[in-house]
Amino acid sequence: MFASSVFRCAALLLLMISPATCLKVASKLNVLEWTPELIAKEDYFNGTVTIVDGGIANLATDASVDLGTNSETQLLRQYGAHKNVRTILTTAEVYYRIVASRKRGIGRLEDLRGKRIGASPTTSSEYFVQTYLATVGLKPSDYRIVSGDACLREPCGYNTFPAMLKRGAIDAIGLWEPSVQLGADAIGADAIIFGDDQSDYREIYNLATTTQKLADPAKRREIVAFVRALVKAEDVFRTDMEKVVARAAAAVKTDAAVFRKVWPVHRWSARNPLDILEVLVREDQYVAPLERRPAMSRDVLEALVDRTVLEEALREP
Numbered sequence: 021m022f023a024s025s026v027f028r029c030a031a032l033l034l035l036m037i038s039p040a041t042c043l044k045v046a047s048k049l050n051v052l053e054w055t056p057e058l059i060a061k062e063d064y065f066n067g068t069v070t071i072v073d074g075g076i077a078n079l080a081t082d083a084s085v086d087l088g089t090n091s092e093t094q095l096l097r098q099y100g101a102h103k104n105v106r107t108i109l110t111t112a113e114v115y116y117r118i119v120a121s122r123k124r125g126i127g128r129l130e131d132l133r134g135k136r137i138g139a140s141p142t143t144s145s146e147y148f149v150q151t152y153l154a155t156v157g158l159k160p161s162d163y164r165i166v167s168g169d170a171c172l173r174e175p176c177g178y179n180t181f182p183a184m185l186k187r188g189a190i191d192a193i194g195l196w197e198p199s200v201q202l203g204a205d206a207i208g209a210d211a212i213i214f215g216d217d218q219s220d221y222r223e224i225y226n227l228a229t230t231t232q233k234l235a236d237p238a239k240r241r242e243i244v245a246f247v248r249a250l251v252k253a254e255d256v257f258r259t260d261m262e263k264v265v266a267r268a269a270a271a272v273k274t275d276a277a278v279f280r281k282v283w284p285v286h287r288w289s290a291r292n293p294l295d296i297l298e299v300l301v302r303e304d305q306y307v308a309p310l311e312r313r314p315a316m317s318r319d320v321l322e323a324l325v326d327r328t329v330l331e332e333a334l335r336e337p
Contacts, residue, residue: 042067043242046074046082047089050172052197052279053112053225054089055268056253056288062267063256064249067242076228079105086233086243091144092224092300096307099324100316106234108329109227109247110296111254113287116148116223117215119204120192121185129214130156135191136166138181138203144223147306149194151221152214166190170199172274174206182206196223197282198274222287224299234326248333250290257288292327300324 047054054071061069072078076088076098089111090098099105120126124135132153139145150160168190171180181193182203193203204211227250233239256264261283269276293299300321308315 043069043086043246044084045069045071045087045089045246046076046078046085047071048075049073050170050272052268052272052274052282052286053114053223055264055271056111056250056257056290057089058268058271059256059264060246060249060253064252065246066249067245069246076105076226079228079230086229086239087246088228090226090228092226092296092303093142093144093147093307095226095228095324096300096304096316097311098228099321100304100307100311100313102230103323104231105228105324106231106326107226107228107296107324108234108243108292108326109250109290110224110293111227111250111288111290112223112225113289113293114196114223114225115215115218115285115287116145116152116194116196116221117200117213117218117285118149118152118192118194119185119200119207119211119213121188121207122210122212124188124191126191126212128156129153130158132192133158133162136164136189138168138184138190138193139165139195140170141165141167142310145195147303148221148223150306152194152218155220170195171202172198172272173278174202174275176202176206197285198278201278201282216285224293224296229329234329240329244329244332244336247290247329248336251330251333254288254290290330292325292330296325297322 047057057071075090076094078085079088080102095107137149139149146165168184169180171182176182181199184190185193185203186206193200204213229243265279266276269279301318304315
C-alpha cells in the first residue's frame with residue numbers, strides 16, 4: 021500500500037511540474053510552408069508542442085490533433101465534409117510558377133497548348149495550372165496533366181517532376197517549390213520560367229482547428245499562444261532570412277541554397293488575408309466536383325474563417 025501511495029504521489033508530482041501547454045500540430049513535413057512552425061516551436065512558444073506529419077484531415081480522424089495545416093484547396097475539401105473546421109491563420113502565401121523546356125517549342129505561356137505538364141491532380145498544383153493557363157485562353161482539355169512526385173533536393177528520383185522534365189517525359193512543371201526550381205536547375209539554359217510576377221494565383225497556406233478546440237477555454241489559450249509565437253517567427257522569416265534558412269532547410273530536408281532561391285516567391289506573414297473569402301468562393305468551383313458535392317455558398321464559407329484567434333494573439337502580450 022505504501023508503494024502504491026508513493027507511485028500515485030510521484031505521478032501527481034509529474035503532472036504538476038509538466039508544462040501547462042501541450043499542443044499537437046499535423047503538417048506536411050515535406051513542404052517548405054510548414055517551417056515557420058518549427059521556429060515558433062523552438063524559439064518563441066512557451067510550452068510543449070509536437071509537430072507530426074499530416075494535415076487538416078487529421079483534425080477529423082485524430083482527436084489528439086489540435087491544429088492542422090494545408091493549402092486552401094485541401095482546407096475546402098475538409099470543410100465540405102466537416103463543418104466544424106476553422107481556418108484561423110494564413111502562415112504563407114506562395115506564388116506558384118511553371119518551368120518549361122524551350123526544346124519543346126515553348127517560349128510563351130500559350131505554347132503549353134498540347135503539352136504534358138507535371139502537376140499534382142486534385143491539389144493546389146492542378147488548380148494553379150488551370151487558373152494560370154486560363155489567362156491565355158487555354159482550357160484543361162488543351163493540355164495534359166501528368167502525375168509524378170515532388171523533389172526536395174538533388175539527386176531527384178526517377179519519378180519526380182524534375183527528373184521527368186530532364187529526360188523529356190514531361191514538357192513543363194506546375195507545382196509548389198522547390199520542384200519548379202530544381203526542374204529549372206536540371207535543364208539549365210533550356211529552362212523558361214513563367215509566373216515570377218504572376219498575381220492570378222497564390223497558395224494560401226492555412227493553420228486550422230475545430231470549433232470544439234476553440235470552445236475549450238484552456239485549449240483556446242494554448243492555440244492563441246502558439247499563434248502569437250508564429251507571428252514572431254514569421255516576422256523573422258520576413259525580415260531576416262539568414263537567421264532561419266539553414267534550420268528551415270534542414271527540417272524539410274532540402275538544401276539551404278535551393279531554399280534561398282525560392283524564398284522570394286513565398287510571402288511569409290501571419291495574417292488573415294482580406295480577400296480569403298473571395299478566394300475560397302472562387303476556388304470551391306474547382307473543389308466541389310472533385311468531392312462530388314455542390315459548390316458551397318459565400319454564406320456557408322464565411323463560417324470557415326475565424327479571425328478572432330489572431331486578434332486575441334495580437335492583443336495580448
